[in-house]
Amino acid sequence: MRILLLVSAFNGLTQRAWIELREAGHEVTVELALSEQVMLEAVALAKPDLVICPFLKDRVPERLWREHRVIIIHPGPRGDRGPSSLDWAILDGEPRWGVTALQAVEEMDAGPIWGWREFALPADPMRKSSLYNGLVADAAVELVVEVAQKAADPSFVPVPLDYGRSEVWGRLRPAMTRADREFSWAESSERVVRRIRAADGAPGAAALLCGMPVRVFDARLGPELVGQPGSVAARRGGAVLVHTGDGTVWVGQLRREDRAGVKLPAVSVLRRRLGRAPSSQPGFSEITYQRAGRVGVVTFDFYNGAMATNQCRRLVEALQYAVAQDTRVVVVRGGEVFSNGIHLNVIESARHPEMEAWMNINAINGVCREIIACTGQLVVASMGGNAGAGGVMMALGADRVLVREGRVLNPHYRTMGLFGSEYWTYVLPRRVGAEVAGSLTGDALPVGAAQAVSLGLADRLLKGSREEFEQEVLEYAERLAGRDDYEELVRVKRERREEDERRKPLEAYRIEELAEMSRDMFDDRNGFAEARRAFVGKVKAVATPAHLASHRGVAGL
Secondary structure (H helix, E strand, C coil): CEEEEEECCCCHHHHHHHHHHHHCCCEEEEEECCCHHHHHHHHHHHCCCEEEEECCCCCCCHHHHHHCCEEEEECCCCCCECCCHHHHHHHCCCCEEEEEEEECCCCCCCCCEEEEEEEECCCCCCCHHHHHHHHHHHHHHHHHHHHHHHHCCCCCCCECCCCCCCCCCCCECCCCCHHHHECCCCCCHHHHHHHHHHCCCCCCEEEEECCEEEEEEEEEECCCCCCCCCCEEEEECCEEEEECCCCEEEEEEEEECCCCCCCEEHHHHHHHHHCCCCCCCCCCCCEEEEEECCEEEEEECCHHHEECHHHHHHHHHHHHHHHCCCCCEEEEECCCCCECEECHHHHHHCCCHHHHHHHHHHHHHHHHHHHHCCCCCEEEEEECCCEECHHHHHHHCCCEEEEECCCEEECCCHHHCCCCCCCHHHHHHHHHCHHHHHHHHHHCCCEEHHHHHHHCCCCEEECCCHHHHHHHHHHHHHHHHCCCCHHHHHHHHHHHHHHHHHHCCHHHHHHHHHHHHHHHHCCCCCCHHHHHHHHHCCCCCCCCCHHHHCCCCCCCC
């Protein structure tokens, strides 16, 4: 069918919907719902058999839903209504939640139901962004495909919303206000964490910290220390440990409210206000190393997958430590987001953004070089989360790349106005060939996990939950370490790397890429500064991006 996706943003969820529908054989057009006129013009241009709106924030024009089948994917169970569904679900400690597909009618979220999914929520509250990109996105994408199947069945009739039925347990919830998001550090640690996670990653929970009004993000329970609520007990990495009414909470990210600001590591926001808070308190670590027999695992979990200069340098040290051990396989494991490359927020907030960007790209190149140049062991990249730009290229430096089902890769830099680095001109063509590498970086379109394997971007697709995926990766690495031909695999790897180095040194790739990046970062030849500011400031787009508009309805690469 011809399907139009009307979206508020072309993000991880809507990219997955786009990928799944195309893989199911549909002709799919994406349009940003920027205004009523844009939505109507998009329908007139696409002439769709079906319009699907995954988590659309804006009201669908009456003319559109009266003349076309328009299906809303709502992030709540049957009967749930309102714009703050996930926020309330986390704050209220709901044990179960769901996603519902319903037909657009005059009253928002009140149309007949086309399908639904329900799932248990963990007792430990999830970050809103984690819930959105995990359980909710998985259910939503399943529903999108199901809706398309039902739309092709002339006998299908949606079920009217009926609050009299016991299985319809959702309700109308008001939009969450600033007052709902405010909290006091004198509350219990559990309650503070829940409030922060219900507003993470936007708009953040509101509080005072060190006398500064801030929005708080990225919270986790700390040790049960006694202290004045709201005072900082310690710092570690970019995080601070804050006293609460009955213990402490680690806070990783803050955004100032008393002036224009961006979300940044907490230490960099508070700066001199931290006083003499010690930096040795354990309990918070973005980077860890664990050994399991002949396998060493380096795990890095950076907020939203952004890797700042200092984080990259610490990751280089962790990788150097890992490859110096007498293991046979090193697993490089990302976090909820594997990696999105350089840290645009830190760059934008720097006194000299161009210089910070330059230091950042050189630092992440150091990470990539450690992975590529490891010739004494085999390296496995564990991609349990989405990845973009330099994050994809970083993983491609490994000997084996394993990706979790449903993840989305964006192996390109074009939309940010950058040529790209991270040795991509070496690792990408080495895996997929020059022609496909040119298509991936030039078209700037997302790639699903299954397609990544078929193209050669990844070696194996693994299913299951995040925990099941990571366990299977570890088992894969253990089998690799125990292979009878392990020594031969390492020998071939070393000889191939030596041959590649003779043909063209890694340093030559780095210098050539950085020569291009210097023009992007310092001369701003492709609009990196504007693209960065728009990303960091969450500036609303004024048109559907050209790279999407130019691929309307085109299947495949």
